[in-house]
Amino acid sequence: MEVTARAPGKIILAGEHAVVHGYTAVASSIDLYTVFSIRLRSEDDDTVKLKLNDIGLDFSWSVRRIKEVLSHLGSPFSSTPTSCSLETIKSLATLVDEQSFPETKIGLASGVYAFLWLYTSILGFKPATITVSSELPVGAGLGSSAAYCVSLSAALLALSDSVKLDVSQKGWSTFKETEAELVNKWAFEGEKIIHGRPSGVDNSVSTFGNVIKFKSGVMTRVNSNMPLRMLITNTKVGRDTKALVANVSARKSRHPDAMCSVLNAIEAISDEWSTIIQSHAVDDLYLSANEEKLGELMEMNQGLLLSIGVSHASIENVLQTSMKYKLASKLTGAGGGDISGEVIDKLVEELGSFGYQSFTAGIGDCIDVVVISLPFRFLYTSFSD
Numbered sequence: 001m002e003v004t005a006r007a008p009g010k011i012i013l014a015g016e017h018a019v020v021h022g023y024t025a026v027a028s029s030i031d032l033y034t035v036f037s038i039r040l041r042s043e044d045d046d047t048v049k050l051k052l053n054d055i056g057l058d059f060s061w062s063v064r065r066i067k068e069v070l071s072h073l074g075s076p077f078s079s080t081p082t083s084c085s086l087e088t089i090k091s092l093a094t095l096v097d098e099q100s101f102p103e104t105k106i107g108l109a110s111g112v113y114a115f116l117w118l119y120t121s122i123l124g125f126k127p128a129t130i131t132v133s134s135e136l137p138v139g140a141g142l143g144s145s146a147a148y149c150v151s152l153s154a155a156l157l158a159l160s161d162s163v164k165l166d167v168s169q170k171g172w173s174t175f176k177e178t179e180a181e182l183v184n185k186w187a188f189e190g191e192k193i194i195h196g197r198p199s200g201v202d203n204s205v206s207t208f209g210n211v212i213k214f215k216s217g218v219m220t221r222v223n224s225n226m227p228l229r230m231l232i233t234n235t236k237v238g239r240d241t242k243a244l245v246a247n248v249s250a251r252k253s254r255h256p257d258a259m260c261s262v263l264n265a266i267e268a269i270s271d272e273w274s275t276i277i278q279s280h281a282v283d284d285l286y287l288s289a290n291e292e293k294l295g296e297l298m299e300m301n302q303g304l305l306l307s308i309g310v311s312h313a314s315i316e317n318v319l320q321t322s323m324k325y326k327l328a329s330k331l332t333g334a335g336g337g338d339i340s341g342e343v344i345d346k347l348v349e350e351l352g353s354f355g356y357q358s359f360t361a362g363i364g365d366c367i368d369v370v371v372i373s374l375p376f377r378f379l380y381t382s383f384s385d
């Protein structure tokens with residue numbers, strides 16, 4: 001039996017970091033996916049093999065060893081999403097250390113802990129070969145960790161017999177709403193292992209697709225009526241969402257009043273973003289006035305992100321380069337090395353001369369356009385041998 005599940009990445013249009021502290025963010029899924037495939041092996045095989053294609057790492061555990069290390073948990077199965085305790089993370093770290101995790105890639109280990117937690121909690125101790133590969137750059141602000149956790153949870157739940165598929169389209173099937181909620185909740189537990197303190201916006205937009213507004217754990221769907229041209233630039237500067245989120249919290253406890261004002265301002269920007277993209281353009285003039293407003297909001301949001309300490313010299317370089325072409329930009333996701341914005345070919349070329357990689361997340365025929373109202377959802381297909 002094999003199941004393949006995929007889940008999209010995202011861009012945060014406004015409100016990253018503020019959303020961790022209970023303020024509104026607006027996010028959209030993009031058409032770049034992470035794909036998990038799980039092939040169950042025969043019960044007497046006794047191995048769980050994990051192949052992480054994007055980061056070039058393979059693992060192989062015996063089911064017996066996993067059981068032994070997690071013996072304090074008793075039965076691992078849980079029908080409701082459960083948090084991984086610190087004690088269990090230490091046990092999972094033992095399993096990962098035994099596989100000689102390369103020191104240079106140690107920052108990636110939390111993804112393997114999240115895998116082991118979700119796998120054993122949802123499927124128990126079944127032998128299998130699991131492969132993951134992604135179109136998303138890992139750790140660049142496009143929600144790779146959420147797409148990883150959502151596609152993994154979707155594949156596991158599809159195999160667990162506890163969920164039923166919705167109608168099948170072109171070989172892919174979707175989950176019904178309540179089952180998608182279950183996938184989302186499990187994915188959030190995985191994100192907690194990777195991020196430390198996720199808001200839940202990334203896994204929610206990866207699970208439900210489209211454009212969403214997110215505040216204090218509550219998601220609202222946004223009906224976007226505005227096609228947007230977006231360019232995403234990866235500065236390739238390594239960074240870690242967990243550390244950036246922790247730095248913002250530390251700054252907030254040092255300067256509570258000032259930070260509260262900044263986060264309130266970010267929330268006002270998110271609210272205006274969602275109002276604008278939901279409005280119906282009566283004519284081209286109205287549309288271009290709205291585009292200009294969004295550009296200003298992006299500039300203001302970026303200024304506030306700088307003030308909370310999550311920008312980076314490379315991001316500022318992209319901003320200044322874009323400004324030469326009178327284009328607005330902001331970082332997206334956790335910051336510290338990535339950016340999104342509107343652009344023209346010359347800008348892409350100039351950004352390329354700094355070693356940055358610009359790409360568009362195209363949809364269907366619209367290769368260079370992100371139409372943020374498209375209904376991206378994770379999908380999976382299953383078949384038996």
Ligand SMILES: Nc1ncnc2c1ncn2[C@@H]1O[C@H](COP(=O)(O)OP(=O)(O)OP(=O)(O)O)[C@@H](O)[C@H]1O
Nearest residue numbers: 108111134139140141142143144145148241333334
């Ligand atoms: N395809 C993948 N293969 C293996 N691990 C992955 C993959 N995608 C994500 N991860 C895990 O997620 C971590 C990156 O998550 P992180 O939250 O730092 O970045 P991001 O999700 O890409 O950006 P952001 O959270 O700002 O949107 C990696 O260190 C790894 O543990």
Ligand SMILES: C[C@@](O)(CCO)CC(=O)[O-]
Nearest residue numbers: 016017198199200333334
């Ligand atoms: C930085 C952050 O706001 C977005 C990361 O994509 C973290 C989160 O919301 O979990």
Ligand SMILES: [Mg+2]
Nearest residue numbers: 143145146241
């Ligand atoms: Mg992430």
